[in-house]
Amino acid sequence: MSGFPILSLMLAVPLVGAIACLFVGDKMSRFVALGATLATFVLGCILWANFDIGGAQWQFTERADLFGRFQWALGIDGMALMLIMLSVFLMPLCILASWDAIKQRVGLYMAMFLIMEVVMIGVFMAQDLLLFYIFFEAGLIPMYFIIGIWGGANRKYAAFKFFLYTLLGSVLMLIAMIAMIAEAGTTDIPTLLNYNFPPEMQTWLWLAFFASLAVKMPMWPVHTWLPDAHVQAPTAGSMILAGVLLKLGSYGFLRFMMPMFPDASAQLMWIVFGLSMIAVVYTSLVALVQSDMKKLIAYSSVAHMAIVTAGLFAFNQQGIEGALIIMLSHGVVSAALFFCVGVIYDRLHTREIDRYGGLAVNMPAYALFFMLFTMASIGLPGTSGFVGEFLSLAGIYEASSWVAFVCTTGIILGAAYMLYLYRRVVFGELTKDDVKAMPDLNAREWTIMVPLAAVALWMGVYPESFLAPMRGDVTTVVARLAPAKPAGDAHLAAGKPKTAKPHGETAHGSSHAGGVQ
């Protein structure tokens, strides 16, 4: 497998598909897009199968000196691999989700989605700072079109807000990148990861990166573009926005800010913790009072992302691994929840929670899946949400018990708003005539639900499949952060075992004394 440019191929397949979609007409473009995304997914699976866990940090590296000043440098580590898998897994489902819902300008729509895919996986593959920035920013254009052309009633406002908000954040990061390149004299990310920037410079660079990534994340108080964008975007747009685009921010935290500016990260971690604590509680409360389903899930995304940031800045193995699992889990679960909304939106053309009720009666299969994803979002043990939340909260507790305390209330509030949503939509009396007339899931919707549900359960039951490739990279980051890491307020230490009073057999007592406790 070595030497074959599989990463470039993964970028080329959807790109070629996108160009083809523009020219083959509306009907064919659906199949072209599905074919291209499935092919990319297969390539992704090959990538995962050939990824050497515990091997070199950067694998499948490619380097071509195409651009003079910077390179076409690709390569992945475990974290990037998992996020790429998330993207290529969601993409065919997004195409399927918009199979019937999108009726106008289908070719352009499919092309935009495929470009979106190129850009997203490009971000995770880029090994060159400028290449990363180009991919990172390029996502604005297709998303602008997706929201603006195929969105809801207020789509134009939402598209503008999305574009300008995220652009304003990103440009500051560009200035920081220029300063980094000037200081370190290279655009190579693996080299920059081990470059020690002067601490006072780190602070400024950190703040500039933070301005950009916090908007992408999004963190409170710059999250306001997200509910607008989500509500107005078409179903598949919301799926990809929540599923992958929000992960770009946390990926940037983990890939750039923490390992490149460890001192500043430690110095300014109070900002992240403070904003995360506010976000968890505040956006959960806001979610509780929403009457629009998509808005509710959008606010819940902000709350989940806040636990991710807090987990990352715990600076320890559990916290970061937990944050990564939340990222993956939220990617699957929030996409699934947005799809659940899309399913009933396609039937009734409203997102008002009050317009529904009693769906459990006439749509039992739908109710089952919706229940599963609701539980996964809440973090019920056995679902993906539990693993991530438990790990990250354990990590946060080690760093600061207060932050852990506040973040945990977010979990409780999360259960409140999700269950409340579920009760109002699915339970209750089935009184409304138009709701009664809604048919249950069709074959296409089953095809989308089943893989999402399978992955959510897989990640909940055996998260090791997902954690194993990332563990080494997390350890590297933790080691890089170790010198700067402030002491946590939880002084975890192994307790002193008391020797149990001997009763019964003596052999039992002796084995206890030498035990692990």
Next chain:
Amino acid sequence: MTADLALVWPELILTIGGLITLMLGTFAGDRQVGLYQLSSLLTLAAAAAAVVALFGIETTVFSGTLSVDSFGGFAKLLIYAASFVCIVIAPRFFNGGMRAEYPTLILFAALGMGIMASSRDLMTLYVGLELNSLAAYVLASFMRTDERSSEAGLKYFVLGALASGMLLYGISLLYGFTGTTDFAGIAKVLGGELNIGLIFGIVFVLAGLGFKISAVPFHMWTPDVYEGAPTPVTTFFATAPKVAAMALLTRVVIDAMGPAVGAWQQIVIFLSLASIILGAVGAIGQKNIKRLLAYSSINNVGFMLVGLAAGTQQGVEGVLTYLLVYMLTTLGAFLVVIQLRDANGNQVESIPALAGLSQRRPGLAAAMAVFLFSLAGIPPLFGFWPKYLVFEAAVNANLVPLAVAGIVASVIGAFYYIAIIKTMYFDDKSDTEFPKGGGAIVEDAVITASALWLSVIGYLFIPVLAVLSASAAAVLF
């Protein structure tokens, strides 16, 4: 003297070719469009070939008043290319109203611009500038019967004359206090102590040149002239003279005023930020696409000045790359504007009329979207790269506040670019029909080529661009 003439072949070719074109028009008549168009295009091609042939020669001619170097060569190639396109697209636009004066005037303007780009003496600077300006005034009012066109010509002339006055006043002050009009001589004196007269001279020269590049606060003429002038002429104004004036400004600032960094740098920084911000804010309310592109050019000049403000070789390289990319983008955008004709064949310039263009003319709308995103500097479009270069130069020259202010203001600029894209893509179809066809193949080819180049292919040319701009910029240092 004769040896010197062998080094100014491009200028000689343009002079002779311009005269031949004029004669052809006079004797063959204005109806023979193909004939005089061909002669003018051949002239430009030959002049460009002469520039290429002279590439690599670094010397001065005519007692050091004019330089022959790769910096001038780079600028001249851009100028000739833009002039070429502007002549090609004209006959269809004027639709029977084409006259031989049009290519002739463009050739003489190109000659003047070439002299501007390679002057190294205040006198040649002024001669080149005026030769270009006089031709430009006439071109602006080329459609004699059109009120807006005449108005544009008059406005351009009056304000241009004012600017020339300021420039001449500055030149006289510099001459009076340094005792020379030679750039190198001026630089030598400016390296010593500055007195109030020299500072006044610098300020006035920069103000006069600021008018030519339409930097804020000397930009007032730009929207009116761009709107009023016939579209091929506007295309010309937005490209070739911008390149020439920017090259001239760069040469004056680096060559003549190089040692007095403290004196000019703050002026350039002010011009730069004012242009970026006002160019962006002013564009927001515009309803006419040509006016909007005028503000966009003001805005982009501001970004070029960021590179110039750095005052380093890296900065000049950034400016040159920026000029090239800007020129291609602007040419493409104006060619799209020229293609926008309603069912009766009338030009459509109103932005609201573009609503739903993406459904009537998907290819044209897509090309326009590429140009606009590129002008806004959004990656992966190639317009990002020159912006990156100038900001990099500014950061490396310790002008971080300028870079931050400029790049934040660029977000304001993005607003109006994406607003046009919104009109073309998101809005419902307007009543204006845009029938297909009728576009010359050359126009379509130029639009397609520049849109493709600006999309992502341009990045592959970065090494070539870097070598070219570095060799050109190295001349000044």
